Amino acid sequence: MTLTLTLPPKIEALLRQRAESTGQDITNVTLAVIAFGLSFDESDFFEALEGIQRGLDDLDRGQFSTLEEFVDRQNQKYGLSLEA
Template identity: 90%
Template sequence: MTLTLTLPPKLEALLRQRAESTGQDITSIALAVLAFGLSFDESDFFEALEGIQHGLDEFDRGQFSSLEEFIDRQNQKYGLSLEP
């Protein structure tokens, strides 16, 4: 089946960047992303998208923490002893 999609410029740039960085062609990357996204059931898919968008919005506002801070919070929250 042939399908033509018009992507927003930022999304196309990300897709091309991923293809170049992994040495794969852009079609293979697009198919992998679509397959991954479609593997979720509807509620999980949209919850994941909302969580990702929330994280990106926080990052754009400069609201993020270091990996070490994240690991410390997870250790405290779940009684773990992970190290960075």
């Protein structure tokens, strides 16, 4: 089956970046992402999409933290001693 999708440039760029960073063909990465998304039940799927969109919106607004900051917060919150 052939299906043609028009993706927002941001999503296409993310797919291309993932394909390049993993040495995969963009078609294989896209199929894996779609299959992964379809593996969720309906409510989990839409909750995950909303969370991803919030994260992308935060990134666009420059509201993000480094991995080190995230690890520090998790260490403090849960009494862990992880390193980034």
